[in-house]
Amino acid sequence: ELQQAVNDLLEAELTAFLGYDPYARDGWNTGNYLRYNDPHKLSLYLASGIPVIIWKKAAEAKFVEENKVGITVDSLEELPEIFKSLDATQYELFAQNVEKIAKKLVNGQYTIDAINMAYQRLSKE
Numbered sequence: 001e002l003q004q005a006v007n008d009l010l011e012a013e014l015t016a017f018l019g020y021d022p023y024a025r026d027g028w029n030t031g032n033y034l035r036y037n038d039p040h041k042l043s044l045y046l047a048s049g050i051p052v053i054i055w056k057k058a059a060e061a062k063f064v065e066e067n068k069v070g071i072t073v074d075s076l077e078e079l080p081e082i083f084k085s086l087d088a089t090q091y092e093l094f095a096q097n098v099e100k101i102a103k104k105l106v107n108g109q110y111t112i113d114a115i116n117m118a119y120q121r122l123s124k125e
Contacts, residue, residue, distance in 0.1 A: 042054070042060050042063075042064075043105055046069060046098055046101050046102055046105060047102050047105040047106055048102070049095070049098055049099060049102050050098065051069055051070040051071075051091070051094035051095060051098050052064060052069060052070035052071070053070055053071045053072075053073060053079070054070060054071075054072055054073075055072070055073065055074070056072040056073060056074050057074075058072075067097055067101055068093060068094060068097045069094060069097045069098045069101055070094055070098075071086075
């Protein structure tokens with residue numbers, strides 16, 4: 001009973017985070033929303049030092065793949081096979097990369113970079 005409750009909670013959290021719902025209700029497809037949105041959960045998990053699992057079509061998927069801070073999937077149904085093939089070395093790489101990104105997030109580096117980029121673009125005009 002506890003195991004089922006934990007599995008249900010994990011599935012609900014992953015589904016919410018991935019923005020993936022294979023059984024969209026009333027024609028509402030949350031996946032389209034996440035193709036353009038940048039939810040705070042990604043930054044929260046990374047700043048907390050947690051590698052992530054994210055939907056491949058989400059706006060942040062490219063960031064996750066390029067920075068090697070987690071796994072991208074098309075479907076939650078892929079997770080059992082992915083977890084079977086995930087070894088300690090690969091997870092350690094994710095964890096090390098997350099640590100680097102976490103420092104940048106916590107120190108506001110991405111905000112500083114965005115402000116500097118905006119300033120440079122405005123200065124050219």
